[in-house]
Each structure stands twice: as C-alpha cells, then as structure tokens.
Amino acid sequence: MVFEYAPAPESTKVVNLKTNYELFIDGKFVKSKNGSTYKTINPATEEVLAEIIEASSEDIDYAVNSARKAFKSWSKLSGAERGKYIYRIARLIQERSRELAVLESMNNGKPIRESRDIDIPLVAAHFFHYAGWADKLDYAGLGKNPQPLGVAGQIIPWNFPLLMLAWKIAPALAAGNTVVLKPAETTPLTALLFAEICQQAELPDGVVNIVTGAGETGRFLVEHPEIDKVAFTGSTEVGRLIAQAVAGTDKKVTLELGGKAANIVFDDAAMDQAVEGVINGIFFNQGHVCCAGSRLLLQESISDEFLNLLYERMKTLRMGDPLDKNTDIGAINSAAQLAKIHALTQAGKSEGAEMWSAPCEIPNKGFWFAPTVFTNVSLSHRIAREEIFGPVLSVLTFRTPDEAIEKANNTPFGLSAGIWTEKGSRILEVAHRLRAGVIWANTFNKFDPTSPFGGYKESGYGREGGRQGLEAYLKAGK
Amino acid sequence: MLKDDPLVLPSFLRDTTNSDSALKKFLNGLSGVDKVGVEERVAKLGTRSIKTTAKAEGIDLAIRMIDLTTLEGMDTKGKVKSLCAKARRPDPLDSTVPSVAAVCVYSDLVAVAKENLQGTNINVAAVATGFPAGRVSLAAKLQDTADAVSQGADEIDMVIDRGAFHEGRFLDIYDQIQSVKRACQAAHLKVILETGELKTYDNVKKASWIAMLAGADFIKTSTGKVQPAATLPVTLVMLQAIRDFEIATHRRIGVKPAGGIKTTKDAMKYLVLIKETLGENWMNPNMFRFGASSLLNDLLMQRRKMKNGAYSGPDYVTVD
Numbered sequence: 001m002v003f004e005y006a007p008a009p010e011s012t013k014v015v016n017l018k019t020n021y022e023l024f025i026d027g028k029f030v031k032s033k034n035g036s037t038y039k040t041i042n043p044a045t046e047e048v049l050a051e052i053i054e055a056s057s058e059d060i061d062y063a064v065n066s067a068r069k070a071f072k073s074w075s076k077l078s079g080a081e082r083g084k085y086i087y088r089i090a091r092l093i094q095e096r097s098r099e100l101a102v103l104e105s106m107n108n109g110k111p112i113r114e115s116r117d118i119d120i121p122l123v124a125a126h127f128f129h130y131a132g133w134a135d136k137l138d139y140a141g142l143g144k145n146p147q148p149l150g151v152a153g154q155i156i157p158w159n160f161p162l163l164m165l166a167w168k169i170a171p172a173l174a175a176g177n178t179v180v181l182k183p184a185e186t187t188p189l190t191a192l193l194f195a196e197i198c199q200q201a202e203l204p205d206g207v208v209n210i211v212t213g214a215g216e217t218g219r220f221l222v223e224h225p226e227i228d229k230v231a232f233t234g235s236t237e238v239g240r241l242i243a244q245a246v247a248g249t250d251k252k253v254t255l256e257l258g259g260k261a262a263n264i265v266f267d268d269a270a271m272d273q274a275v276e277g278v279i280n281g282i283f284f285n286q287g288h289v290c291c292a293g294s295r296l297l298l299q300e301s302i303s304d305e306f307l308n309l310l311y312e313r314m315k316t317l318r319m320g321d322p323l324d325k326n327t328d329i330g331a332i333n334s335a336a337q338l339a340k341i342h343a344l345t346q347a348g349k350s351e352g353a354e355m356w357s358a359p360c361e362i363p364n365k366g367f368w369f370a371p372t373v374f375t376n377v378s379l380s381h382r383i384a385r386e387e388i389f390g391p392v393l394s395v396l397t398f399r400t401p402d403e404a405i406e407k408a409n410n411t412p413f414g415l416s417a418g419i420w421t422e423k424g425s426r427i428l429e430v431a432h433r434l435r436a437g438v439i440w441a442n443t444f445n446k447f448d449p450t451s452p453f454g455g456y457k458e459s460g461y462g463r464e465g466g467r468q469g470l471e472a473y474l475k476a477g478k
Numbered sequence: 479m480l481k482d483d484p485l486v487l488p489s490f491l492r493d494t495t496n497s498d499s500a501l502k503k504f505l506n507g508l509s510g511v512d513k514v515g516v517e518e519r520v521a522k523l524g525t526r527s528i529k530t531t532a533k534a535e536g537i538d539l540a541i542r543m544i545d546l547t548t549l550e551g552m553d554t555k556g557k558v559k560s561l562c563a564k565a566r567r568p569d570p571l572d573s574t575v576p577s578v579a580a581v582c583v584y585s586d587l588v589a590v591a592k593e594n595l596q597g598t599n600i601n602v603a604a605v606a607t608g609f610p611a612g613r614v615s616l617a618a619k620l621q622d623t624a625d626a627v628s629q630g631a632d633e634i635d636m637v638i639d640r641g642a643f644h645e646g647r648f649l650d651i652y653d654q655i656q657s658v659k660r661a662c663q664a665a666h667l668k669v670i671l672e673t674g675e676l677k678t679y680d681n682v683k684k685a686s687w688i689a690m691l692a693g694a695d696f697i698k699t700s701t702g703k704v705q706p707a708a709t710l711p712v713t714l715v716m717l718q719a720i721r722d723f724e725i726a727t728h729r730r731i732g733v734k735p736a737g738g739i740k741t742t743k744d745a746m747k748y749l750v751l752i753k754e755t756l757g758e759n760w761m762n763p764n765m766f767r768f769g770a771s772s773l774l775n776d777l778l779m780q781r782r783k784m785k786n787g788a789y790s791g792p793d794y795v796t797v798d
Contacts, residue, residue, distance in 0.1 A: 001758070002535075002539075002753075002758050002761040002762075003532060003535055003536055003539060003749055003753055003761055004531075004532060004535075005526065005527075005528065005532045006528075006529050006530040006531045006532040006533075007529075008527035008528075008529050113525055117525065268509070268510075269509065269510075270509055270510040270511055270512035270515065271509040272509075272511070272515075272516070272519075272718050273511070273512035273514075273515025273516060273519070274515075276515055276518075276519050277515065308725075316754045325525065325526075325527035326526055326527055422509075422510040422512075442512050442514070442515065443514065443515065443518075
C-alpha cells in the first residue's frame with residue numbers, strides 16, 4: 001500500500017483516571033449510603049477503566065435535598081452573577097478540552113477526531129451561549145422577570161456523554177435552577193470529570209449534583225417528589241415510562257427521544273457533497289445519533305450512480321482505535337448495543353433486504369460493527385421503521401417529490417431530516433411539508449447552541465438549545 | 479492508461495462536442511458542486527495526522543512529483559542551469575534523495591534545460607500558448623507550442639482562454655485545446671484552468687471536463703501568476719471530475735496543483751486528498767505533479783530533520 005498512514009494515537013497521559021469514583025453531591029465527592037458498584041469499561045478494548053457507584057434511592061434523596069437547599073440561594077443570585085460561574089465553567093472546559101476529549105473517547109468509543117473537533121468544542125460553546133443568557137432572561141419570550149422551576153432531574157444518554165450534559169446543565173443553571181444529573185450507565189466518566197470542573201470553578205455547593213447508576217437509579221430520580229422538572233434524552237421506550245411516571249404530578253417534562261430520519265437526495269443534488277452528507281449523516285459517531293440520517297431516500301433515476309459513489313467512499317472509512325487521530329469509525333459503545341445492531345441487521349437480511357458492508361478489519365477485542373448499507377428495503381421492513389442506532393443505512397428509492405415526502409413522513413418518529421438538491425425552491429417546499437423538528441438542507445448533523453433542537457411525534461417534546469431551550473427551565477414571571 | 483487516441487472520444491460522448499449548444503448542455507447537466515460541502519470535506523481531511531513512516535514516504539513521494547519551476551521575466555540560462563542541477567540532485571549532501579519529475583520553464587529556455595538534464599529521466603516541461611494570460615491568437619499559441627516541442631520539450635503546460643470561458647464559448651476552448659494537443663505531437667499536454675480566474679467550483683468542474691474531453695493528459699490548477707493559485711478544495715473538485723471521467727471513459731487523467739504550495743505540511747495534505755479520492759493509481763509522478771519552486775527546500779529540510787532529529791535551517795539547503 002502506497003502512503004499507508006502510520007499509527008497516530010493521542011496520548012492518554014493527560015487523563016488522570018481514579019480506580020473508583022464516588023457520587024458528587026453538595027459540592028463534594030461522597031460515598032454511597034448503600035448503593036452497589038459496577039465497572040465501566042473502554043468499549044474498544046473491554047479494559048476496565050474504573051469502578052462506579054450505582055446510586056440508591058437514599059443517595060438520590062441526599063442529592064435532591066442538596067439541590068433543593070442550594071436552589072434557595074442560587075435562584076436569588078443576580079443573573080450576571082450566575083453568568084460568571086457558567087462562563088468560568090465554559091473556560092475551564094476549553095482549558096481541559098484535551099483531557100475531556102481523550103476521556104470521552106476512552107469511555108464512549110468515539111473517534112478522537114470527533115470528540116476533539118465536535119463534542120468538546122460544542123460543550124464549551126453551549127456553556128458560553130447560556131452564560132450569556134443568564135442576565136437576559138427578560139428577553140426569553142416569557143415576559144418580564146421569568147422564574148426558575150426549582151430542582152431539575154436530568155437523565156442523559158451514552159452517545160454524546162458530555163455534550164448531552166451541557167445541553168441539560170447549561171440552560172438549567174442560567175435560568176436559576178439547580179440540578180441532579182445522572183449520566184448513562186456505560187459513560188459516566190466525563191460527567192464525573194465535569195464535577196471536578198464545578199469544584200474548580202467554585203460553583204456553590206449543591207447547584208450541580210452528579211449521581212451515577214443505571215435505569216433503577218434513573219427511576220428514583222424521576223419519581224422523587226422534590227423534583228420540579230424532568231429532562232430526559234434517550235430511547236422512546238424509556239421516554240414513555242418517564243411520561244407515565246410524571247403523569248398527574250406538577251413536574252414539567254422535556255423528552256428528546258429516538259429518530260429514523262430521512263435523508264432525501266434528489267436527482268439534481270451536488271453528488272459528491274450529497275454522498276459526503278449521507279456518510280456524515282449515518283456514520284458520524286458510529287450512527288449512535290438520535291437524529292442520524294438512517295433512511296436514505298434516493299431518487300430512483302440516480303440510485304445506481306449514487307450508490308456506487310457511496311460504496312467507493314465507504315471503502316475509505318478508517319475503522320479502529322478511537323484514540324488514533326486518523327480513525328473515522330470507532331467502537332460500538334457496549335455489548336448490549338452491538339447485540340441490538342446484530343439483531344436488527346439479521347432481521348433486515350431475513351426480510352429480504354440486501355446487505356453490503358465496507359471491508360473493514362474488525363479488531364479482536366472490543367465491540368465493532370462495519371459501516372453497512374441495506375438496499376432493496378421497503379417501508380414495511382423493520383430496518384426501515386425501527387431505530388438501529390448503529391452504522392447501518394437503509395436505502396429506499398422514490399420517483400417524485402411527493403412520494404419522497406410521503407415516505408419520509410411515514411414513520412412514528414420526527415426528529416430530523418435532510419434535503420439534498422441544488423434547487424432552492426424545492427428545499428423550501430419540501431422542508432415545509434416534512435414533519436421533523438430539525439431539517440438540514442445540503443448538510444447534515446450540524447449542531448449549534450443557538451439553534452433549537454427537538455422532535456415531533458414519538459421523537460419527544462420540548463426544545464433544547466437557543467432561546468427556545470430556556471423555556472424548558474423557566475415559568476412566566478408574576 | 480488506455481493507449482487509444484486521446485483526441486477521439488468514446489462514441490457516447492462524441493455528440494457532446496458536435497456543437498456549442500451540445501457541449502453547453504452537457505456541461506450544464508453535470509451535477510453541481512456545493513461550496514460549503516467541498517470545503518468541509520477538505521477541512522476534515524486536513525486533520526489527517528501524517529507521522530513517522532508515512533511522513534518519510536510522503537516526503538520522498540512529493541519530491542519525485544515536483545515540477546521544479548522557474549517562470550520569471552528575469553530567467554536566464556544560468557538560472558535554468560542551476561535549477562537543473564538542483565532537479566537532478568536536490569540535496570548535494572545526501573544521494574538518497576530522489577530527483578524531481580520535471581523542470582518547468584518558458585519555451586525559449588527549453589533547449590537549455592534539455593541540455594542540462596541529459597542522461598536523466600527528468601522531463602522538461604514548457605509553458606506555452608501565451609502563458610500566463612493566453613491573450614494571443616491561436617496561430618501564436620500553436621507556434622509557441624511547436625517551438626517548445628521542436629526544442630525537445632517533453633511536456634507542454636498550456637493555458638485555457640478564460641475570456642472565452644466567461645463568454646460561454648466552451649467549444650472554442652475545446653477546439654483550441656485539441657489544436658494544441660495536435661501541435662504537442664508526442665509531448666504530454668497539461669491544461670492549465672487558471673482556477674483563480676474561474677472563481678466558482680462549478681466552473682472548475684466544467685473547465686476540467688472541457689479539458690479532459692479535448693484530450694488533456696493532465697489538468698492543472700494555475701499558472702502561479704494569479705491569486706489564489708492552487709487550493710485544496712479546487713483540487714478536490716478536479717480530482718472528482720477526473721474520477722467521473724474515468725468512470726465514463728476508462729481514461730485516467732493526471733492532475734497538477736501549482737502555485738502557493740510551499741510547505742511539507744501542504745504537500746502531505748494534497749497526498750491525503752489524492753489517496754482518499756482517487757487512490758493508489760494516482761500516487762505516482764505519472765499521474766500527479768506539484769508545480770512548485772520553494773516546496774522542494776522545505777521537503778529537504780523536513781527530510782533531514784526526520785533523519786537527523788534536528789532542524790538544520792534554510793542556509794543548509796541550496797537556493798537554486
């Protein structure tokens with residue numbers, strides 16, 4: 001092979017891993033009252049990284065009470081004062097960005113190129129954005145002097161561990177709430193490093209509490225009577241349970257759930273950039289993206305030509321060590337997720353769709369799945385309806401714009417969609433008729449703290465980001 | 479590469495060049511280029527980390543791909559002579575450094591270059607056709623080309639008529655390239671698009687196709703006399719056009735970014751771009767060239783640094 005890239009691994013020396021982590025409650029790392037422990041691993045090597053506490057209901061009680069106590073003074077601080085703390089956190093995230101990026105890739109399996117160039121910069125940007133809002137809440141669109149809700153219980157997923165933390169914590173704090181946040185079971189480490197950053201920023205005790213654990217811990221948090229607001233990002237299945245649990249209470253809820261986004265490529269699209277957009281839409285973060293463009297809707301007249309370009313491009317994707325700077329596709333986050341991807345792709349094959357995978361060398365250890373495309377997919381196939389949450393693209397074809405829109409909307413989800421055409425008027429018309437919360441035109445998977453994000457239908461409710469994101473953490477002033 | 483006549487197109491493409499309107503229709507039917515997307519792709523590839531063995535290999539490959547160039551009004555025989563010496567033996571202290579691919583001069587200095595490169599595999603490339611603006615009659619362009627060829631030029635770097643391009647006279651450009659190609663006889667033809675004057679990526683794609691249809695052996699970004707000269711996104715658009723042309727005709731066209739490529743880091747980014755767009759078949763001096771003058775010294779300094787562990791500085795490489 002000519003000009004084969006030599007290994008270029010990012011050093012892990014910058015990360016100071018402890019062998020076991022405690023809970024972060026009331027500004028301090030504390031032992032669990034009676035919770036058990038579990039091990040968190042590196043999904044690319046299956047190496048144990050640290051021992052983590054599975055918080056009990058007593059731990060949650062302690063955390064929520066600390067947040068409640070802190071709320072009294074935090075909500076009384078002037079917006080400008082709160083803003084100072086949030087700006088300080090944002091700057092510390094930038095200062096420690098390499099450490100955070102390496103740790104994120106170790107615990108999540110995502111390529112360092114993404115954690116370094118996308119996740120962590122967006123995390124800092126999110127805190128900067130909402131730090132700026134803290135003293136301007138009168139302009140949030142809720143009238144003069146809007147009020148915080150109180151204590152927010154926040155549960156986040158494993159696909160963007162620190163970024164989802166930022167989406168939850170930054171607006172909550174800016175609006176004057178205090179939080180108890182539970183990171184995902186498989187990816188707690190950057191949240192615990194964030195707890196250190198809160199200490200470093202001298203954030204008042206109890207304003208941010210981080211409790212680790214799995215589903216049961218999350219349930220304690222959601223059902224705790226002293227919680228005023230539940231914010232959840234994760235599967236539609238768990239979202240439903242949360243909606244049921246808070247029904248009949250005063251708790252406000254925002255849910256950001258699954259998706260099965262259509263990425264629609266018309267015959268007049270800029271071909272090479274559309275190919276790139278489809279790649280980015282489904283293989284970014286191993287396809288562990290709720291808004292991933294997992295259904296490619298391709299105009300039939302260009303489908304052969306387009307798919308050939310797509311396959312050729314996929315052959316150049318580099319799968320392997322997430323810490324190597326030249327890696328494009330990292331590890332699947334967990335054995336359970338890998339099993340789910342296998343089950344759904346198996347279903348795709350047995351239902352008659354045709355499967356093609358990029359010729360990647362699969363490492364011996366860890367959880368891996370080669371970038372995969374299914375063709376001959378019809379809307380009734382499971383791989384066209386269910387969220388796979390992996391690097392698997394289902395290709396459907398259409399003949400007319402109306403048919404494209406109809407097929408795109410024919411899903412219980414409605415989080416995102418993509419439109420590829422060089423015709424501006426078509427972009428406007430199609431975007432208007434798609435039922436999805438976020439629609440990208442001639443690009444995909446673009447995130448910005450100023451832009452609201454959220455879904456229709458089974459993709460959840462509420463918006464995160466921008467001015468709209470504040471509404472989830474404020475009530476109208478008296 | 480196929481050995482068929484580059485002046486004859488496969489039958490399904492022949493109609494496209496029958497008339498001005500047919501060619502215009504064909505070019506306008508090519509899929510567009512999204513500026514944001516192409517620049518984003520290049521930025522992403524720009525993060526590739528080229529270290530140790532890859533860097534060492536890349537440096538030698540880049541040296542072998544250089545068209546070592548001098549194109550100044552003040553060029554003299556002496557200047558060309560010393561450039562030829564540098565082309566043969568880029569680093570006088572290290573005989574393991576490979577020679578460059580070609581020396582590129584104005585057509586009146588071809589004989590001098592030829593004489594000083596005797597007994598080597600280094601080609602002589604001549605810029606012709608009223609370089610760099612190309613604002614002379616076709617007869618003068620053909621004469622310029624014929625002169626260079628008769629003096630022994632192995633490669634001709636011609637410029638396209640950008641005025642004709644902006645007037646939409648695509649067939650005129652096509653015809654001119656064909657005429658020059660004929661005048662080249664056995665010499666290889668590189669067609670300079672002068673992308674800095676075409677301005678949009680869509681135009682770059684169209685001009686690439688005109689040149690390839692007309693029988694160019696290479697398409698080249700720039701004269702080096704117009705800013706911006708070569709850029710990574712422009713080169714990517716040309717590489718993708720070359721790939722599309724290969725799919726359509728089974729002909730492989732070479733590519734030469736020229737002007738403004740000064741550092742080893744720049745050169746590595748271009749190598750990454752070819753590797754991940756066109757692949758191995760283009761990773762050699764027959765299919766890829768750098769049009770550059772100062773790039774060579776940076777490559778030599780980086781090469782020494784990799785070998786000796788210390789950076790020697792500009793006074794330790796020759797300034798020819």
